[in-house]
Amino acid sequence: MLLLQPPLVSHRFHSLYFISRPRHCFFQPPISAAFSATASCSPSSSSSSSSSSSSSSYFSSWNGLDESEENNEDDEFSSEVRRRYDFSPLLKFLSRFGPVELVLDSEDSESSPESLDPVEFELAESYRAVPAPYWHSLLKSLCSSSPSLGLAYAVVSWLQKHNLCFSYELLYSILIHALGRSEKLYEAFLLSQKQTLTPLTYNALIGACARNNDIEKALNLISRMRQDGYQSDFVNYSLVIQALTRSNKIDSALLQRLYREIERDKLELDVQLVNDIITGFAKSGDPSRALQLLGMAQATGLSARTATLVSIISALASSGRTLEAEALFEELRQSGIKPRTKAYNALLKGYVRTGPLKDAESMVSEMEKRGVSPDEHTYSLLIDAYVNAGRWESARIVLKEMEAGDVQPNSFVFSRLLAGYRDRGEWQKTFQVLKEMKSIGVKPDRQFYNVVIDTFGKFNCLDHAMTTFDRMLSEGIEPDRVTWNTLIDCHCKHGRHIVAEEMFEAMEKRGCLPCATTYNIMINSYGDQERWDDMKRLLGKMNSQGILPNVVTHTTLVDVYGKSGRFNEAIDCLEEMKSVGLKPSSTMYNALINAYAQRGLSEQAVNAFRVMTSDGLKPSLLALNSLINAFGEDRRDAEAFAVLQYMKENGVNPDVVTYTTLMKALIRVDKFQKVPGVYEEMIMSGCKPDRKARSMLRSALRYMKQTLRAS
Structure with a gap:
């Protein structure tokens, strides 16, 4: 089968078959002027004059067939087509009973009829000589608006019924493309079942899935297309990557897989796809690969768009690689492009994260000098910087500057201010922030209320959290999953499991479906209460709703089983996780090692x-400390100190917990005289002793003193 190369634009179905053809003189116009003029007066059409006039307008807006032809020739050809082919009688006939609804079923298309109404037969014969490209153009015109999709499908069915067009592949592709654009994905798949899938229909379906953010179906279709012996094109990959980025489901590993497929198929990258891939890697938090691909693109003469460069700057800044972000920002400026607010904000984010406060301040000053106006995001980043530095008054001054600069502080800005207070433990300032918001007329939104609830929840002010939740509801703001998860989690962490369960049920009753995070919180709650049957029931419910257990789910299960001494179940969870292709995390092993240690x-x-270690995971400090504790609990102090030596040889710096656990191991085996030496080594290594470490030292000294007195 000959696969035609699609054009670079996403509307590749519209002009794929519209090639230049030699003009022919047809026997006579399919529909005469007299027929067109009298059609609306016939009894069958009198009841639907409004529908028929609408149908006529679809054809009148038709602008020709081949956009690649020269303008003069195209205009001449289009006017000749309009003069020779009048499709309004057909559209009036199909809509003679009123507007045509889009009704699809799984039955095969109609076969050619054995007998016809004479009027319909005459109508069909009058269109017998119409070339296929003209039908394609009519269908495109009908598909340009969602209300006329039913009529478009009726045209295709009518053509099949009378065998008037033989390129139904493109007709169905145009329809599928239009259905996807109108968010009718189910109908698009139903329609695709009426024809054998070809590259054209595959492309249309993949595009429909991508535009509707159904990425899993799009990826499955690309895989199925490959199995059928067809090669996907770069437009499909662009649409899928754009959908991943748009829905924040972009993942570096998935993007690498797609890029390997592109390389394996030897697809030549165009500017759009290169920019999509680079942006995808940046948005997935993998700026290194984004930079690598940027260098390759520039070496082959492909240029990166400003938005692509800004996404890389933002990714570098978020990763703490501020110097590289600065270099790329400077490259952007030297290329003659004047950076706008988004570019400055991307770099400012890096200064707020890692750089000195003065760098953030100078960045905002430079924006103003160069005539670039700060926006709400700029000010919220600057507020973050001041709050992180503990300069609360400076943060409030920024709010005043926003008002002076005609930038109205919004709820998001105040939520950042409140988050800063929360992270520094000053939750009492929540009431002050609310008062300031009210004084300038800013209404809290859902995100702000979520931060307030989280703040109260973290500091065990659950009554305040519930009061905030009630106020949120009274203002007509519907809670989202973040709201419910925060409330359920804070009640679980403070031992109010019954309230948490009630919140979980209320969440479902209000129509907010739990996500994997919600189930993980409740699984942990049931595990802490050792309600194993309820936990298994919840896992079953999770699977029945199509929510697959993730790494956090399995880690939670291993943790709760381990803490309760149900090690067989914990190991089973670990093995099940590997069997479904999930890679165990260090956190999971830490939980298991700690459970054994206890x-x-x-x-x-x-x-x-x-x-x-055999799974390729680097041992963490937490895992090694748990191992020391395990040996200590088992009265094996020599092995405990062997772990300390392992840490030193492998570049893992011991912390105060390491030394405290070693001191506890020595006390357990009555080697009190060695404890002061461990305490001294802890101080020499730069670890500041905490209350528990000092208590261990005092205990050892007290036992040593008692031993001396006894002797």
Whole structure:
């Protein structure tokens, strides 16, 4: 089968078959002027004059067939087509009973009829000589608006019924494309079942899925297309990557897989696809690959768009790579492009994250000098910088500057101010922020209320959190998943499991479907209460709703089973996770090792540690501390100090917990005289002793003193 190369634009279905053709003199116009003039007076059409006039307008807006032809020739050809082919009688006939609704079923298309109404037969014969490209153009015109999709489908069915057009592949592709654009994905798939899938219909379906953010179906179609022996094109990949980026589901590993497929198929990258891939890597938090691909693109003469460069600057800034972000920002400026507010904000984010406060301040000053107006995001970043530095008054001054600069502070800006207070433990200032908002007439939105609820929840002010929730509802703001998850989680963490369960049920009753995070919180709650049957029931419900357990789910299960001594179930969870292709995380192994350590099962802890390293995971400080604790609980102090030596040899810096756990291990085996030496080493290593470490030292000294007195 000959696969035609699609054009660079997304509307590749519209002009794919519209090639230049030699003009022919047809026998006579399919529909005469007299027929066109009298059609609306016939009894069958009198009841639907408004529908027929609307139908006539679709054809009157038709602008020719081949956009690649020269303008003069195209205009001449289009006017000749309009003069020779009048489709309004057909549209009036199909809509003679009123507006045509789009009704699809899974039955095959109609076969050619054995007998026809004479009027319909005459109508069909009058269109017998119309070339296929003209039908394509008519269909495009009808598909340009959602209300006329039913009529478009009726035209295609009528053509099949009378065998008037033989390129139905393109007709169905145009319809599928239009259905996808109108968010009728189910109808698009139903329509695709009426024809054997070809590259054209595959492309149309993939585009429809991508535009409706159904990425999983789009990826499955690309895979199925490959299995059928067809090669996907770069437009499909662009649409899928754009959908991933738009829905914040972009993942570096997935993007790498798609890029390998593109390379394997030897598709030549165009400017659009290159920019989409680079932006995808940047948005997925992988600026290194974004920079690598940017260099490759520039070496082959492909230029990156300003928005693409800004996305890389933002990714570098978010990763703390401020110097590289500065270099790229300077490259953008030297190329003759005047950076706008978004570019400055991207770099400012890096200064707020890692740089000194003066760099953030100078960036805002430079914006103003160069005539670039700061926006709400700029000011919110500057407020973040001041709050992180503890300069509350400066943050409030920024609010005043916003008002002076005709930038009205919004709820988001105040939410950033409140988040800063929360993270520094000054939750009491929440009431002050609310008062300031009210004084300047800013109404809290859902995001602000979520931050307020989270602030109260973190500091066990659950009554305040519920009062805030009630106020949110009274103002007509519907809670989202973040709201419900925050409320459920804070009640679970403070032991109010019954209230958390009631909130979970209320969430479902209000029509907000729980997500994986919600289920993970409730699984942990049931595990803490050792309600194993309820936990299994919840897992079943999770699967029945099509929500697959993720890494956090399995980690939670391993943790709750381990803490309760149900190690067989914990190991089963670990193995099940591997069987479905999920890679266990360090956190999961930390939980398992710590569970063994709490019960003094040092051999099992060591085995879990070995499995962790064999899975390619680098041992964390938390895992090694848990291993020391396991040996200590098992009265194996020599092995505990061997772990300390392992840490030093492998570049893992011991912390105060490491040394405190070692001191506890020595006390357990009555080696009190060695404790002061460990305490001294802790100080020499730069660790500041905490209350527990000092208590261990005092305990050892007290035991040593008692031993001396006894002797």
